[in-house]
Amino acid sequence: xxxxxxxxxxxxxxxxxxxxxxxxxxxxxxxxxxxxxxxxxxxxxxxxxxxxxxxxxxxxxxxxxxxxxxxxxxxxxxxxxxxxxxxxxxxxxxxxxxxxxxxxxxxxxxxxxxxxxxxxxxxxxxxxxxxxxxxxxxxxxxxxxxxxxxxxxxxxxxxxxxxxxxxxxxxxxxxxxxxxxxxxxxxxxxxxxxxxxxxxxxxxxxxxxxxxxxxxxxxxxxxxxxxxxxxxxxxxxxxxxxxxxxxxxxxxxxxxxxxxxxxxxxxxxxxxxxxxxxxxxxxxxxxxxxxxxxxxxxxxxxxxxxxxxxxxxxxxxxxxxxxxxxxxxxxxxxxxxxxxxxxxxxxxxxxxxxxxxxxxxxxxxxxxxxxxxxxxxxxxxxxxxxxxxxxxxxxxxxxxxxxxxxxxxxxxxxxxxxxxxxxxxxxxxxxxxxxxxxxxx
Amino acid sequence: xxxxxxxxxxxxxxxxxxxxxxxxxxxxxxxxxxxxxxxxxxxxxxxxxxxxxxxxxxxxxxxxxxxxxxxxxxxxxxxxxxxxxxxxxxxxxxxxxxxxxxxxxxxxxxxxxxxxxxxxxxxxxxxxxxxxxxxxxxxxxxxxxxxxxxxxxxxxxxxxxxxxxxxxxx
Numbered sequence: 001x002x003x004x005x006x007x008x009x010x011x012x013x014x015x016x017x018x019x020x021x022x023x024x025x026x027x028x029x030x031x032x033x034x035x036x037x038x039x040x041x042x043x044x045x046x047x048x049x050x051x052x053x054x055x056x057x058x059x060x061x062x063x064x065x066x067x068x069x070x071x072x073x074x075x076x077x078x079x080x081x082x083x084x085x086x087x088x089x090x091x092x093x094x095x096x097x098x099x100x101x102x103x104x105x106x107x108x109x110x111x112x113x114x115x116x117x118x119x120x121x122x123x124x125x126x127x128x129x130x131x132x133x134x135x136x137x138x139x140x141x142x143x144x145x146x147x148x149x150x151x152x153x154x155x156x157x158x159x160x161x162x163x164x165x166x167x168x169x170x171x172x173x174x175x176x177x178x179x180x181x182x183x184x185x186x187x188x189x190x191x192x193x194x195x196x197x198x199x200x201x202x203x204x205x206x207x208x209x210x211x212x213x214x215x216x217x218x219x220x221x222x223x224x225x226x227x228x229x230x231x232x233x234x235x236x237x238x239x240x241x242x243x244x245x246x247x248x249x250x251x252x253x254x255x256x257x258x259x260x261x262x263x264x265x266x267x268x269x270x271x272x273x274x275x276x277x278x279x280x281x282x283x284x285x286x287x288x289x290x291x292x293x294x295x296x297x298x299x300x301x302x303x304x305x306x307x308x309x310x311x312x313x314x315x316x317x318x319x320x321x322x323x324x325x326x327x328x329x330x331x332x333x334x335x336x337x338x339x340x341x342x343x344x345x346x347x348x349x350x351x352x353x354x355x356x357x358x359x360x361x362x363x364x365x366x367x368x369x370x371x372x373x374x375x376x377x378x379x380x381x382x383x384x385x386x387x388x389x390x391x392x393x394x395x396x397x398x399x400x401x402x403x404x405x406x407x408x409x410x411x412x413x414x415x416x417x418x419x420x421x422x423x424x425x426x427x428x429x430x431x432x433x434x435x436x437x438x439x440x441x
Numbered sequence: 442x443x444x445x446x447x448x449x450x451x452x453x454x455x456x457x458x459x460x461x462x463x464x465x466x467x468x469x470x471x472x473x474x475x476x477x478x479x480x481x482x483x484x485x486x487x488x489x490x491x492x493x494x495x496x497x498x499x500x501x502x503x504x505x506x507x508x509x510x511x512x513x514x515x516x517x518x519x520x521x522x523x524x525x526x527x528x529x530x531x532x533x534x535x536x537x538x539x540x541x542x543x544x545x546x547x548x549x550x551x552x553x554x555x556x557x558x559x560x561x562x563x564x565x566x567x568x569x570x571x572x573x574x575x576x577x578x579x580x581x582x583x584x585x586x587x588x589x590x591x592x593x594x595x596x597x598x599x600x601x602x603x604x605x606x607x608x609x610x611x
Contacts, residue, residue: 001485001486001487001530001531001532001533001570001575001584002485002486002531002533002539003485003486004486004531004567005484006531006539007531010539036529038528038566039566040504040505040506040566040567041506041567044506098484101484102484104537105531105536105537105539108539109529109531109539113537
């Protein structure tokens with residue numbers, strides 16, 4: 001029987017095409033194709049689709065040089081297949097002859113047999129002319145980001161722009177959060193070692209464990225029982241930060257899929273009264289599943305965080321975690337499709353939405369309470385600009401800039417207000433944090 | 442070891458029924474080595490002796506991505522089968538064509554291993570599909586036989602045309 005390699009490449013190309021031409025998210029697009037690919041081949045499908053999107057602009061430039069007549073609109077999936085094919089030739093350990101023959105076969109599996117010759121010719125010419133060795137001639141294909149994103153990073157992070165772009169194009173490690181109510185991170189790492197899984201600690205997040213190699217969650221000791229969750233170390237800073245003041249009534253706004261609220265409950269024990277709000281009923285289901293696995297309990301509400309009058313019971317909160325909807329520009333290394341799905345105009349619209357939610361939630365905080373504003377963005381317009389504008393307009397708000405004692409300050413960039421973790425720093429995703437305290441009048 | 446030539450549809454030799462292996466000897470083990478080399482080079486996940494023009498009941502498989510799960514099945518017999526698996530199958534003897542085929546999702550199979558020892562194993566998923574696909578070859582059957590007549594003729598004509606063109610180029 002022939003290898004499933006052609007089917008896998010066809011499925012990867014379909015997912016890439018759905019992102020590029022139909023604006024679908026990569027996770028959704030991969031889920032569509034999963035049923036047609038054998039479980040043992042799914043990691044390869046993911047790897048190829050992620051790679052083709054991570055390197056989209058460079059691959060697109062090469063395809064432009066290799067294909068003399070542009071492909072018809074209805075054959076866009078063959079363009080995506082060419083990207084998958086070229087990605088294998090320039091950045092994987094798949095032998096070139098196998099990559100070429102399976103990609104050509106995939107053209108037929110995609111029911112475009114007439115274009116198999118074109119795919120074959122392009123891939124062979126790419127190797128013969130060694131296009132991979134030629135320097136990129138523009139910003140987009142050099143950095144594999146859209147121009148607007150490069151420009152914005154240059155403006156917001158003039159000294160760090162290239163490091164951020166490189167980090168966005170690197171593969172992200174798999175981070176776990178050890179459940180503090182069950183064991184310490186060091187103890188969990190010993191459990192992993194007994195299962196033959198290598199890992200390391202974090203310099204800033206006490207519960208975080210970084211795996212040497214990604215694993216299936218089913219293979220992680222105690223995963224089904226809630227002893228451990230999958231969460232980037234930067235995302236784990238939030239709950240520890242907010243729980244440092246030992247609040248008893250906490251609001252987690254924009255909570256789905258529930259990683260941070262699970263962490264809050266692990267740290268707070270049974271005494272913590274948590275309300276988790278999210279606008280998306282489907283994603284709220286994920287919060288419930290996560291809490292159930294962890295064996296924790298919260299009041300879960302489907303509602304708009306910017307309209308608390310629709311769901312708030314009128315009792316103030318000691319602490320609020322606002323994990324604001326954002327461009328996700330700090331987690332591009334985990335979601336390369338963000339580079340294609342976001343538009344320049346989105347960032348300003350998101351800034352306005354973030355400010356609206358912050359303004360709406362502030363009155364829910366008890367005087368003396370603290371609100372932690374969090375995004376997984378690196379753009380000032382979504383971070384210090386939002387928080388700075390809020391502080392200026394609200395006399396009863398002040399920044400509490402004291403970092404938790406265990407944090408390694410070198411990894412946190414001080415902004416005009418708040419702190420930024422840049423992607424790749426300490427092997428983490430990019431996150432922004434600002435802790436605001438409400439004055440006692 | 443040597444790479445062997447794979448027969449291609451509609452070669453009539455693919456229709457011959459294979460006869461049982463009566464001795465697992467060094468000559469057979471040599472053939473097994475050659476079949477693995479041929480299958481890995483293709484690249485394939487399964488190869489029946491019929492496809493390399495040896496009409497004995499013998500097949501090799503490895504569905505892993507990294508050559509870590511080789512299986513040799515001599516004189517295989519399916520003892521039980523159940524469930525349904527729908528897979529886009531392709532065949533090294535029908536290069537470049539992939540069509541959905543329905544087979545049992547789970548099988549129990551008895552066979553002789555490389556040492557000539559009787560074995561039984563229970564398999565599911567892609568390996569179960571692959572073993573059924575290869576065992577069809579031993580009966581002279583191909584996956585295109587599960588498709589409509591029109592589809593099978595289209596594939597046959599296209600492969601014959603490709604071969605004529607290849608002959609002209611050479």
